[in-house]
Amino acid sequence: MSKLNLGIYWAASCGGCDVAILDIHEKILDVNDACRIHLWPIAMDFKYEDIKELEDSFLDVTLFNGAIRNSENEELARLLRRKSKVMVSFGSCAHTGGIPALANLYDKTDLLNRVYVESESTVNPEKIIPTPKTEVEESCLEIPEFYDRVYSLAQVVDVDYFVPGCPPNPERIWEVLELIISGKELPPKGSVIGATNKSLCDECEREKKDDKKIAEFRRIDRMIPDPEICFLDQGLICLGPVTRGGCGLQCVKQSAMPCRGCYGLPPDISDQGAKMISSLAPLIDSNDPDKIKEILDQQPDLAGYFYRFSMSESYLERKKP
Amino acid sequence: MKKIMIDPITRLEGHGKITIFLNDEGEVANTYFSIPELRGFEKFLEGRPVEEAPRIVPRICGVCPACHHMAAGKAVDAVYNVEIPSTAKKLRELFFMGEFIHSHVAHFYALSAPDFVMGPGSDKAKRHILGIVEKVGLEIGQKVLTYRKHGHEIMKRVGGKCTHPVYNVPGGVSRPLSEEQRADVRKMAEECIELGQFSLKLFEDVVLKNSAYMDLITGPVYRLHIHNMGLVDENNKVNFYDGKVRVVDVKGSEIAKYSPQEYLDNIEEHVESYSYLKYPYLKKFGWTGFNEGEESGVYHSTPLSRLNVADGMATPLAQAEYEKFYDAVGGKPCDMVLAMHWARLIELLYASERALELAVDEEITSPDVRTLPTETPSEGIGIVEAQRGTLTHHYKTDKNGIITKANLVVGTTNNNSAITMSIKKAAASLITKGKEIDDEVLNMIEMAFRAYDPCFSCATHSLPGHMPLQVTFLNPDGDTFKVLTRS
Amino acid sequence: MNRDPKIVAFLCHWCSYTGADLAGTSRVKYSPHVRIIRIMCSGRIDTAFVLKALREGADGVLICGCHPGDCHYQSGNDKALKRHIMLKQMIGQFGVEPERIRLEWISASEGDLFAKIVDNFTEQVKNLGPLNWKETMRPKSGEYHEQT
Numbered sequence: 015m016s017k018l019n020l021g022i023y024w025a026a027s028c029g030g031c032d033v034a035i036l037d038i039h040e041k042i043l044d045v046n047d048a049c050r051i052h053l054w055p056i057a058m059d060f061k062y063e064d065i066k067e068l069e070d071s072f073l074d075v076t077l078f079n080g081a082i083r084n085s086e087n088e089e090l091a092r093l094l095r096r097k098s099k100v101m102v103s104f105g106s107c108a109h110t111g112g113i114p115a116l117a118n119l120y121d122k123t124d125l126l127n128r129v130y131v132e133s134e135s136t137v138n139p140e141k142i143i144p145t146p147k148t149e150v151e152e153s154c155l156e157i158p159e160f161y162d163r164v165y166s167l168a169q170v171v172d173v174d175y176f177v178p179g180c181p182p183n184p185e186r187i188w189e190v191l192e193l194i195i196s197g198k199e200l201p202p203k204g205s206v207i208g209a210t211n212k213s214l215c216d217e218c219e220r221e222k223k224d225d226k227k228i229a230e231f232r233r234i235d236r237m238i239p240d241p242e243i244c245f246l247d248q249g250l251i252c253l254g255p256v257t258r259g260g261c262g263l264q265c266v267k268q269s270a271m272p273c274r275g276c277y278g279l280p281p282d283i284s285d286q287g288a289k290m291i292s293s294l295a296p297l298i299d300s301n302d303p304d305k306i307k308e309i310l311d312q313q314p315d316l317a318g319y320f321y322r323f324s325m326s327e328s329y330l331e332r333k334k335p
Numbered sequence: 336m337k338k339i340m341i342d343p344i345t346r347l348e349g350h351g352k353i354t355i356f357l358n359d360e361g362e363v364a365n366t367y368f369s370i371p372e373l374r375g376f377e378k379f380l381e382g383r384p385v386e387e388a389p390r391i392v393p394r395i396c397g398v399c400p401a402c403h404h405m406a407a408g409k410a411v412d413a414v415y416n417v418e419i420p421s422t423a424k425k426l427r428e429l430f431f432m433g434e435f436i437h438s439h440v441a442h443f444y445a446l447s448a449p450d451f452v453m454g455p456g457s458d459k460a461k462r463h464i465l466g467i468v469e470k471v472g473l474e475i476g477q478k479v480l481t482y483r484k485h486g487h488e489i490m491k492r493v494g495g496k497c498t499h500p501v502y503n504v505p506g507g508v509s510r511p512l513s514e515e516q517r518a519d520v521r522k523m524a525e526e527c528i529e530l531g532q533f534s535l536k537l538f539e540d541v542v543l544k545n546s547a548y549m550d551l552i553t554g555p556v557y558r559l560h561i562h563n564m565g566l567v568d569e570n571n572k573v574n575f576y577d578g579k580v581r582v583v584d585v586k587g588s589e590i591a592k593y594s595p596q597e598y599l600d601n602i603e604e605h606v607e608s609y610s611y612l613k614y615p616y617l618k619k620f621g622w623t624g625f626n627e628g629e630e631s632g633v634y635h636s637t638p639l640s641r642l643n644v645a646d647g648m649a650t651p652l653a654q655a656e657y658e659k660f661y662d663a664v665g666g667k668p669c670d671m672v673l674a675m676h677w678a679r680l681i682e683l684l685y686a687s688e689r690a691l692e693l694a695v696d697e698e699i700t701s702p703d704v705r706t707l708p709t710e711t712p713s714e715g716i717g718i719v720e721a722q723r724g725t726l727t728h729h730y731k732t733d734k735n736g737i738i739t740k741a742n743l744v745v746g747t748t749n750n751n752s753a754i755t756m757s758i759k760k761a762a763a764s765l766i767t768k769g770k771e772i773d774d775e776v777l778n779m780i781e782m783a784f785r786a787y788d789p790c791f792s793c794a795t796h797s798l799p800g801h802m803p804l805q806v807t808f809l810n811p812d813g814d815t816f817k818v819l820t821r822s
Numbered sequence: 823m824n825r826d827p828k829i830v831a832f833l834c835h836w837c838s839y840t841g842a843d844l845a846g847t848s849r850v851k852y853s854p855h856v857r858i859i860r861i862m863c864s865g866r867i868d869t870a871f872v873l874k875a876l877r878e879g880a881d882g883v884l885i886c887g888c889h890p891g892d893c894h895y896q897s898g899n900d901k902a903l904k905r906h907i908m909l910k911q912m913i914g915q916f917g918v919e920p921e922r923i924r925l926e927w928i929s930a931s932e933g934d935l936f937a938k939i940v941d942n943f944t945e946q947v948k949n950l951g952p953l954n955w956k957e958t959m960r961p962k963s964g965e966y967h968e969q970t
């Protein structure tokens with residue numbers, strides 16, 4: 015069997031997705047046997063030119079991680095789409111915007127000002143903000159254009175499969191790679207792979223009350239949660255109900271912390287935040303509007319919890335400019 | 336004027352870019368180093384409950400997420416003005432040592448060692464980790480992979496999750512360590528000490544005993560006379576998790592020693608429009624441009640600077656290596672950029688020894704891992720020593736603990752000016768009139784910035800390969816007349 | 823507002839829809855800019871419907887259900903109330919004025935009230951100006967552009 019041509023790329027990424035691929039450890043050698051990796055910036059040498067020179071659709075599969083934050087990310091996404099038969103949106107950032115997309119709740123100018131002008135340690139009386147083109151004494155220097163919001167990969171190019179997670183669990187990554195390498199028939203285009211079709215709550219072993227009631231929203235800063243009982247039953251926000259299973263319960267079980275939803279939406283859910291409101295709100299233990307407001311005031315950052323990883327793919331996508 | 340573009344540098348295409356201008360004499364006139372990336376955590380932390388910060392900020396970097404997790408955790412404790420139980424402190428430090436082990440092992444074997452073990456002038460096709468495996472033997476190669484895994488496994492045992500941990504909570508950590516987990520960690524830490532010793536031995540055999548390499552290390556091309564920064568404990572020993580930031584000048588005298596709350600009295604950041612990465616400098620001297628020397632504000636924050644600012648290492652084996660190191664390089668402070676690799680290995684040994692110390696600590700399995708905050712949250716600063724430099728997180732909150740302002744001075748950022756200058760020096764020493772600009776230039780430049788283990792390169796950590804460099808030579812009209820690449 | 827506001831109203835089948843019907847049959851005049859969608863119970867409104875309506879072009883969303891205690895399914899309207907308050911809080915973070923969504927209780931006999939609420943809400947939304955979410959969200963030139 016001829017080797018599969020594989021590409022792995024990072025756009026606006028933290029590198030954690032690549033580290034997660036490395037974390038399949040010894041199995042990386044199996045991947046190496048079965049695939050020829052043409053592009054993987056974190057681990058090997060490559061140049062844009064090399065990719066440009068490939069025939070279109072030369073790469074059998076590209077795993078693309080990281081969100082689309084600037085013009086260079088977008089260019090690379092388009093280039094790799096052209097060069098790849100199968101484009102996989104890999105990790106939360108590419109899948110749904112991920113943590114970087116929290117920036118969609120702010121204007122670009124405010125963001126740049128905060129970082130380059132206002133920040134406590136910055137001294138910038140001339141209010142210099144990095145710009146795509148800078149004339150220097152000798153010539154002109156160019157850097158990519160910072161976009162006014164973060165896009166998911168699928169908002170920019172056509173995507174065949176999605177692997178959720180921030181980062182995806184190495185065990186699931188191996189399953190995905192094994193599937194690709196095996197040459198078996200792949201699931202229908204648009205499928206989420208490397209995760210289950212259940213919700214995280216279905217997999218969670220914590221003790222759950224059937225009749226959940228939330229009399230107050232609590233925060234972990236003021237309490238030590240019980241390690242055996244469902245976080246929601248303790249008044250702590252946990253995104254388990256609106257999150258796809260498959261992560262190996264890394265937060266809720268291994269780390270004794272509530273879920274923030276990095277595995278994205280379970281099947282048949284279109285917007286993580288909306289679904290969270292639909293399922294969470296009815297649990298509030300009062301029918302009195304004032305009391306309800308009072309309880310909700312304890313949680314002033316609903317958007318930051320409910321769209322922690324999925325802002326780009328939410329119905330509203332970003333703050334109104 | 337000729338323009339030379341190196342785009343990309345390092346293993347991550349597009350995440351770093353060097354432009355070198357030559358004057359009409361064909362000498363280096365100026366060097367620019369640009370980082371094309373920004374995500375803006377400082378802004379989008381605003382509005383989030385502060386206890387969420389330690390869960391959000393690890394995404395700044397997936398290679399060193401625990402550094403951000405720790406700095407944030409400490410900043411949040413400070414926001415609530417809470418003292419964490421001593422077991423929690425030890426657990427955090429143990430968790431953190433796991434990351435140091437993983438990151439330093441990976442950097443040394445995948446990035447630095449190829450140049451030394453194989454030699455800077457060796458066949459490029461062999462100058463990567465597999466080449467090393469060939470040279471030192473497969474068994475050891477596999478060991479190296481295992482130890483990198485150990486680093487990660489220590490983190491998982493202790494904190495439950497390694498890449499993007501969710502372990503730190505205000506006043507402590509989310510769960511205690513079981514005896515079973517402790518036993519695993521202990522075993523792994525013991526093995527890591529062996530690897531640390533082995534690595535230093537390897538370095539000694541192939542580098543220190545080779546006069547050509549020593550000439551390279553001690554030669555003028557890779558020396559940079561700048562100030563040094565690093566975290567030290569109360570005895571002025573190197574510490575990664577806690578202590579004060581000590582700054583020692585080019586001559587070795589202490590010029591500052593500050594606690595986290597005082598960082599703004601000591602450092603400031605400069606902005607250039609051609610890079611998304613800021614340039615920190617010592618406030619005392621002000622922004623003096625990319626200049627070396629006593630009067631310059633430029634400092635570095637690296638394994639080497641950490642050794643330079645300290646009076647020694649807090650563990651015995653590392654201390655012995657520390658002494659040997661300064662004997663060999665001729666005393667403190669050492670200004671040899673390439674000696675960073677050596678310093679990094681001493682740190683690896685320290686991290687492993689420290690991990691073992693903590694793993695066998697009586698208290699480490701105590702269930703007392705949390706002090707519940709009782710005070711009204713307000714403002715806090717947390718500093719740790721990240722693998723790639725002193726890391727500062729600063730949060731302000733309203734009375735409900737919602738972040739109103741966040742400021743971050745990230746590890747690699749500290750070294751932005753130093754890297755720019757090291758590149759320029761390396762380039763200037765090789766690009767001279769009448770001399771053909773060739774592949775050697777690439778390698779020299781590459782070695783200059785690789786020593787810093789720069790994280791925008793998020794430089795990686797375990798597979799074959801090396802820096803993809805492409806240098807484009809442009810004539811005065813900006814047309815390309817020569818392209819050099821290495822593969 | 824230089825165009826008429828677009829308002830989507832979700833009405834529960836058992837009370838509010840009948841109330842609106844009554845307004846119609848008794849020829850009570852009310853603002854014509856409302857598109858009515860009948861659902862079985864206000865408790866059946868998924869928050870996603872509301873967000874989707876806003877995204878797809880509605881300037882305001884009105885939800886009507888039976889008065890407290892009168893829900894045909896016991897507690898559907900309680901759920902609707904809680905979701906509504908929560909959503910109001912959240913859309914503020916997206917810069918959407920919370921006044922663009924409204925929840926009212928309308929019984930089968932309150933045709934007049936329905937008409938009044940619609941008029942009042944229309945006025946309120948009109949004052950807020952168009953939302954135009956989709957157009958506003960369209961990427962700026964140079965971003966996320968189709969490659970030619």
Ligand code: SF4
Pocket residue numbers: 026027028029030031032079080104105106107108112113179180181182394397
């Ligand atoms: S999905 Fe998570 S791990 Fe992957 S690049 Fe984004 S932030 Fe990093």
Ligand code: SF4
Pocket residue numbers: 214215216218219220222243244245246247252253254255266272273
């Ligand atoms: S809400 Fe969280 S803690 Fe509760 S069952 Fe679901 S995943 Fe588990």
Ligand code: SF4
Pocket residue numbers: 180214257258261262263264265266272273274275276277278
């Ligand atoms: S528990 Fe939730 S946030 Fe944590 S890894 Fe799993 S899906 Fe992601």
Ligand code: FES
Pocket residue numbers: 834835836837838862863864865886887888892893894895896897898899
């Ligand atoms: S049936 Fe009218 S609100 Fe439930």
